[in-house]
Amino acid sequence: MHSPELLKGTLQTIVLKVLKDHGRMYGYEITQRVKELSDERILLTEGALYPTLHKLEAEGMLKTESESIGKRVRKYYTLTPQGKSLVKERVAELADFIKTMSNVLQVKLA
Amino acid sequence: MHSPELLKGTLQTIVLKVLKDHGRMYGYEITQRVKELSDERILLTEGALYPTLHKLEAEGMLKTESESIGKRVRKYYTLTPQGKSLVKERVAELADFIKTMSNVLQVKLA
DNA sequence: GTCTAATGCCTAAGACAATTATGTATTAGG
DNA sequence: CCTAATACATAATTGTCTTAGGCATTAGAC
Numbered sequence: 001m002h003s004p005e006l007l008k009g010t011l012q013t014i015v016l017k018v019l020k021d022h023g024r025m026y027g028y029e030i031t032q033r034v035k036e037l038s039d040e041r042i043l044l045t046e047g048a049l050y051p052t053l054h055k056l057e058a059e060g061m062l063k064t065e066s067e068s069i070g071k072r073v074r075k076y077y078t079l080t081p082q083g084k085s086l087v088k089e090r091v092a093e094l095a096d097f098i099k100t101m102s103n104v105l106q107v108k109l110a
Numbered sequence: 111m112h113s114p115e116l117l118k119g120t121l122q123t124i125v126l127k128v129l130k131d132h133g134r135m136y137g138y139e140i141t142q143r144v145k146e147l148s149d150e151r152i153l154l155t156e157g158a159l160y161p162t163l164h165k166l167e168a169e170g171m172l173k174t175e176s177e178s179i180g181k182r183v184r185k186y187y188t189l190t191p192q193g194k195s196l197v198k199e200r201v202a203e204l205a206d207f208i209k210t211m212s213n214v215l216q217v218k219l220a
Numbered sequence: 221g222t223c224t225a226a227t228g229c230c231t232a233a234g235a236c237a238a239t240t241a242t243g244t245a246t247t248a249g250g
Numbered sequence: 251c252c253t254a255a256t257a258c259a260t261a262a263t264t265g266t267c268t269t270a271g272g273c274a275t276t277a278g279a280c
Contacts, residue, residue, distance in 0.1 A: 005119030005237075006207045008266060017215050028228050037214045041206075048267055050230060072228060072275055095217040096151075097116045098208050104147045105127050107205040115266075118237060138257050158238050160259060182246050182257065 011052055013090040019079050020087045026074045027053060053077060061086050121162055123200040129189050130197045136184045137163060163187060171196050
């Protein structure tokens with residue numbers, strides 16, 4: 001697990017990007033996917049994830065559909081067209097940030 | 111300038127690393143060096159820098175010497191042996207974080 | 221058959237690092 | 251003379267996240 005401080009500011013970008021690549025997903029699924037992609041290093045907490053999803057929805061970046069699985073309800077999220085634009089922006093921004101940090105730290109990126 | 115949220119958690123690492131590479135430095139000098147290394151993208155604010163330097167000093171990671179330049183006083187910071195260990199840790203941690211993020215975002219790092 | 225871990229959603233209180241806003245003072249340059 | 255750059259510093263506020271709750275269903279172990 002990474003020092004959680006480093007994750008700050010990256011959560012929205014991660015969520016958006018995973019949704020872009022995978023399409024329709026529900027909250028829990030997103031946490032699992034990120035866990036997998038990050039090799040257990042990024043463990044999204046629910047207290048951070050759900051507020052973020054709700055915020056992105058309120059801003060019109062995501063739309064939702066609820067689906068019943070047995071007696072359980074799943075809430076699926078999909079990117080809106082606006083959301084798709086935002087992903088590009090955010091990913092570009094974070095990629096640029098990563099490159100800048102690599103320069104400053106003079107770290108080689110294999 | 112980057113979205114400032116992304117910087118969170120990286121400030122200590124940046125300061126430590128710059129001090130390791132350049133040796134004895136004073137606060138203002140650090141801001142200028144980081145600005146240069148980051149191609150104007152990372153502009154350390156004083157409200158963040160000085161508290162960080164003081165904190166690292168209080169933890170025994172840095173030692174200080176004051177020097178008079180004309181009527182002005184400069185406070186020079188140098189890494190202690192403990193500080194040198196910390197740099198390695200922090201840089202390794204951040205490098206690992208960067209790699210993880212690159213995987214999750216599937217960004218190519220030229 | 222019962223108990224635990226995993227699945228699945230959610231909100232609220234608090235921590236923490238950084239931004240923004242100040243304050244003070246010196247020095248170089250137009 | 252006045253402004254921008256140099257140089258230090260602290261306080262109030264902001265924002266994102268962690269921690270800590272709460273609720274309910276389902277699969278699997280024993």
